[in-house]
Amino acid sequence: MINIIKEKIIKENYRITKEEALALFNYPLEELAKAANEIRLACAPKTTSVCSIISARQGKCGENCKYCAQSVHWKTSCTSHPMIKPEDAIPQCKKAIENRVSRLSLVTSGVGLKGREFDQALECYKKIIRETDGKLLLCASHGIISYEQMVQLKEAGVVRYHHNVETSKNYFSKICTTHTYQDRIETIKNAKKAGLEICSGGIIGMGETIEDRIDLAMTIRNLEVQSVPVNILNPIPGTPLENIEKISKEEALKTIAVFRFIMPSQFIRCAAGRKSLGENGRDAFLSGANALISGDFLTVEGSTNKEDLEMLEELGLEIEKF
Template identity: 35%
Template sequence: MSETLDCPTANAAPTASRWQALADQVLAGEPLTAEQAGEVLACPDSELLNLLDAAYRVRRHYFANQVQLYLLMNAKSGLCPEDCGYCSQSKDSQAEIPKYNILSRDKLMDGARVAKERDARTYCIVISARGPNEREMKAVETIVPEIKEKYGLHICACLGLLTDDQAQRLKACGVDRVNHNLNTGQGHYEKICTTHTFADRVDTLKAVRSAGMEMCSGGIVGMGESNEDLVSMAIELRELGVHSIPVNFLIPIEGVDMPHQEHVTPQYCLKTLAMFRLVCPDREIRIAGGREMHLRSLQPLGLYAANSMFVGDYLTTMGQPPEEDYQMIRDLGFEIVSESEASVC
């Protein structure tokens, strides 16, 4: 009796071509639709490597095998009046974290020194706040020129909601980029925060854009959002013209009551990174907070879709030792981009 056997080689071509067709589409300048982006997130695990191969084609076209490194400085911790449900620094958080006002000049300069030593291209100055007060604005305006003169770093400021005037002042003092994450899709936003709106965040990004600075904005995966919410956010970021997109994965923190959080697998994290790459093909995609916990041993695969990452710790959680990041980049055959080599979208 004879029987028909599945042939892996024969079956591989249609599977691979499904995702390569999306890569062809975006490389030809035709944006992914929301439906197509949803298909990426719903990719079967058995097709994951084929999907990553397609995402890597797009990543390599725009960014070669370069990896840009970022270092975060939590310049003001806790003491925030907002109720963002995912955040250990919110007014509702019971997490045991350091709480302090904006750091001194010497500490901010020392953070810049560490960023330079770790081959980071960008130094991110972050404060917990609804928006910066005048003292905080003046501290940033004073320190940024010093940092740029001494270390030549690209400066990203994350100061909360900004007015048009504040954005203009940041541009004038030398800030290159402002981070203000959308965090999730518009339809899901009121489930994670009630003290400000999704529209407030979009308005801040528009103020940054009008001031002539680069926009950095991304989201957090694992807050009970749907695939449609993630796709909606990715398309919004694309349409706003955001330059850099950090993709965070929710880190459960004791004392932070995030009722909608859900487990995400390493495979789903990789699909999310691939979706952002294909929706926003020429934008910097950064593997951000939670990569160590959620991607685990699959972290290196994330860099086939993403082209940047944080090195060192995050705001109130620990990252892995920088040496492990450097080794991972070397093992992939990738290279850390220097300031002189970096290109801006």
């Protein structure tokens, strides 16, 4: 079955069904990963994409996402800081360029960035472009914002908007109740309408079922996004999910492989939790992944650019240039 579906995807641009995706999880990882990697080689971009993020505003978030250390609803060790100033962001951007990062995103806490802080973000993007001679592709991650704000981001030089779906429609209310699944979908549609590319994925290991993960991937496929970050939950003390059992390496890699079957041509981007797979997440790239976020994440430690670049080169992956 694996090889039949693989060949149909490669040769006929076949869109796998939910039932077929669920069945794939029953096969050995070795077979599944091999086929997923062959699909990547045949259908996905030949280059790999390296991006980094800057925590542009942190903490004091009024949303109650159960996985997040930044929520005011939970007692965690997360510190807070106000909206970043351009003079603080630009050195980080220049360092990213030195480390061969091609994409960089400012990420802010809260349900959505508005008013004066949104204006500050726009000015920050404009200054980054000027000060770096346009050597970075800029992404933005500012929560649930309007179509008009998306247009302003594009005019400021942003090319891609990041907004995760996070999980399936059916499971979402078990993770967050202060905004809806549909709020997230509409935000992505607003970004697309404004002409922005989309980066949207989710978190696995939050207690969801395999079917939930398949539903998440199917939703993302239907939204026709360019980049799909896959986060593996790192349970954070003080959050409601602090004691949840971590998923196994095999389950995580199977999930990435099946995501490649569902989304043959997208950048499937290893994000938070990659290091839990061992060897810097190398096996994820042999299971269908073809991009990564390099450096630290919002509230958890990531990997260094140096070790990421060395791994990608050892795997024979060419890093996209801009």
